[in-house]
Amino acid sequence: MQQQKFEPNLIMEAQNKVASGVNMKRTHCKKLFALFVFTSLLISGCATRSTAPAASDEQIEVAPSLAPHKVEHPIGQLILANLAYYRDDKASALDYYYRLSQSSESPLIHARVLSLANQLSDYEKIKESSYYWIQQHPSNHTAFRSALHAHLALNELDEAANLWLERYQQSEPPLSANTSFQLLVYLQKNAPVLALHQVVEMMATRLPQEPRIQLLHAAVLYDEDKLTQAQTAIEKAYLAIPDNDTIIKLKAWIHHKQGQLKALDEFFVSVHQRLPHHIDLMSFMLNMWIDLHTYELAFGYARLAVNNNPEVAGLDYLFAKAAFYSGHTTDALPVFKELTQHKRLSNDANYFLGKILQEQHQCENATRYLNNVDSGQYHWQAIYAKALCLSEQNNLEGAISLLEKHRRDFPAARLYSLSKQAELLVAHHQPARALQTMRDGLDYSENDLPLWVLYFETMAAYDTQQQVVSSLTALKNKFAPEAYYSLLNYCSHVITQPGPFASLATIYDSLIAREPNNLELRYSKALAAEFAGEHAIVDQEFQYILDLVPNHSSALNAYGYSLVERRQRLEEARDYIHKALEIKPGDPAIVDSKGWLHYRLGELELANDYLETAYRLSGDGEIALHWGEVLWKLGHKEDAQQLWEQALKINPNHPGLRNALRQLKSS
Known part of the structure; x- marks a missing residue:
């Protein structure tokens, strides 16, 4: 009679089904019943001692009364391992699975060892099991990742670096730049970050020309705010692999964090010219431009992206969104109307249609679209937009009733709804009710x-x-x-x-x-x-503060700005602001101070450049006022008006912006 091969995968699958209550054919049930009878015999000792009494379910103790060495047969070990696993006895389950992993190539066995060892933080077992698995399947990425994790947790930095470098030097399967980055992200979440950064630094020193390692090095330096070094590393990676989306995105973020927005714009334009059909990159670029309040540029390139990729609804949406914020509502309206039929984008499209019509004081039509927004990122804003429509129609009580209903239906929206209700009451010059509304909110949080x-x-x-x-x-x-x-x-x-x-x-x-x-x-x-x-x-x-901490960037900036506002000691102010900008080159508040300093010195073109960057980085209403004032002085009154109108969409309750637009329109 031919001996049957031990197949732990099949047994584990069957026992998993029993544990999860899956119905199976009668023959399968008979086999499983036999296995569980055998398990009971093993546990009770009847398989080895005929005089041993039978044990009830309540008497069964998988551990520590039944140590792993007492059952040598792999099927018995597997059954006991699964019993321990389903009874949440992780330590005993790990012992059984670990013994099985030494003689089994089953990926399920090794995966469970790694899972349990991770839960118990047993990094020695993780390392041993991972290397055993790597020997059996050298290309297995899960085992490689687990071994790296174990080395880092055990502070075995040389071993981690050597293992990682070996994987890069293997031709098959190649460890791509994207997979390398995903591995780094996983380890940053799960392994000691300092040890990880040291290992990446070691690899970058040993293989300085390897672009995949330079990508990792740039990411680590970015996290450490070593932006100049990060830029050097990412440039090496980009020169070697210029079409890789991960490298392109990180290069963009490094430009962004340094406040190098002109360089970012030029970089995005060059990427668009080379890769006009790369949908993911086009979406990334347009989203970043929109987030940076660069609406005209986003609008222009979104139009090109849509023309190159006419079947992609996501690009249509970004085009319409850029058109909305840049004031091209005529272009935005038909696209948003078409997108109301798109399942994933219909809520957003209805919201923006409602906002466009609300701004045009077509409140009834606006409400019709806003009523269709029943979920998604703009759901709460849509409720408030409907309340604003009621307010504009002199129905303040109706607006408040709507916000009260919103709080009842969505308790998580309580604070948002109360703050918006208070804003409405302030706008209607009812401060006592507004203060009481805010006190209600503050009592809650x-x-x-x-x-x-x-x-x-x-x-x-x-x-x-x-x-x-x-x-x-x-x-x-x-x-x-x-x-x-x-x-x-x-x-x-x-x-x-x-x-x-x-x-x-x-x-x-x-x-x-x-x-x-x-x-x-x-x-x-x-x-x-x-x-x-x-x-x-x-x-x-x-x-x-500065005597105690000379590099306190916030104090340097605030003190420098104070001196600029007073028009006193401007050279001293320049030194403070310059030093702050060296410490935090992409901080919009500091960039704004630098622009305002140039404005006070009469250097309008320089002021314009810095204030544009500061506004794009923040969308802040005060910075918009500063930049608009410079545009006005430069004779660009229409640009100043357009800027303030766009900024008011982002900062709808900013009194300075409202006053500036009111004065501009009356002049």
Whole structure:
């Protein structure tokens, strides 16, 4: 009689089905019943000792009473391993599966060893099992990844680097740039990051011309904010593999993080010319341009992308979105209408159609489209847009009822809905109701800092700034210290009058007396003093911070900007801002300060370049005001108007933008 081969895959599959309640044919059930009878015999000892009593289910203990060495047959080990696994006895299951893995090539066995060893953080077993698997199947990527993970967890950096380099030097199967990057991302999430970065650095030193390693090196340097070195590494990778999408995307992000937006634009244009039919890259580029508020450029290239790839609905959507934000609503409308029939994009398309019609004061038609938005990223915004339509139709109570219903139907939207309701009430000059609405929201979540800011801004506008200070004083013992410091920092711009600021300064001084080297407190106090025009305090606090931490980029920038606003010591301000920009080259607040400095010095073209970059990086309403003022001085009044209209779409409640547009249209 021919001996039957031990096939753990089939047994594991069958037992998995039993465990999950899958119906099987009667013959399969008979076989499985026999296996479980055999298991019971093994556990009870009847397979080896006829005098052993039978054990009930309650008496069975897979571990530690039945050690793995007592059952030598692989089928018995497998059954006991599965029993331990399904009873969540991970340690015993790992012991059984590990023994089986030494004599089995089954990928299911090895996968379960790795899974259990990972759950138990048994990196020695992960390493041993992974290498055994690699010997059996040298091309198996899961085993390779697990072995790397184990080496990193055990701080075996040379071994990790050698294993990784060996895989790069193998011709079959090649470890592509994209797979390399995915492996890095996996290890960053699961392995010690410092050890991983050291290993990548070691590989980059040993094989400096290998583009796949340079890609990894660039990604690590990017995460460490070593952007100049990251740019050097990614350029090497890009020169060797210029059409790889991962390399292209990382190169773009490095340009972005450094604030090199002109270089980014040129790079994207060159990629579009070389790879006009690469849909994923086209979508990435257009999305980044839209996120950078470069709407005209996005609009132009989206049109080209759609012409080159007319059947791709996602590109149509990006074209219409860019058209909406750049003011080309005539181009956007028919595309959005067509996309309402597209299952994946219909909610977004209906939202944008509603917004276009709302801006054109066609509230009934707008509401018809907004009613179709029942989920997706714009669902809450669509509810608020409908409330705005009701408000414009002088139906404030209807708008509030709609927002109240939204809160009942979607409890997660409570804070968003309450803040929008408060904004509507403020716009309708009902501050008492607005403050009560915000208090309701703050009772629900007292750590919502933006809502606190709106609350205190409203209180300062309709009550008194002294009342704001009194409220802040009362909150001092309600918040944890760090949360309270953040609240003060967020509200630093609210107090602008000398008397209330003196009271606020008393709060700061009492806190600083307890923590004299708390730089967050001193920074917050300096900002508050700046808004109140107390420049002696501004100088004192920023000098204290910079004496203690000369490279404090936020203090360097804020102090430099303060001097620019005062039109004092502009060369000193230039030094502060320049140093801050060296530390954080892509920080929009610092780039804005640099542009505003050039504006104060009368260097309008330089100011225009920096302020354009700052706005594209942030979409901030204040920066839009700065850039628009420079455009106005340069004689580009239509560009200034278009900029402020676009910025108002992003910052719909920004009073400065509304006032600027009002003045521009009346001039």
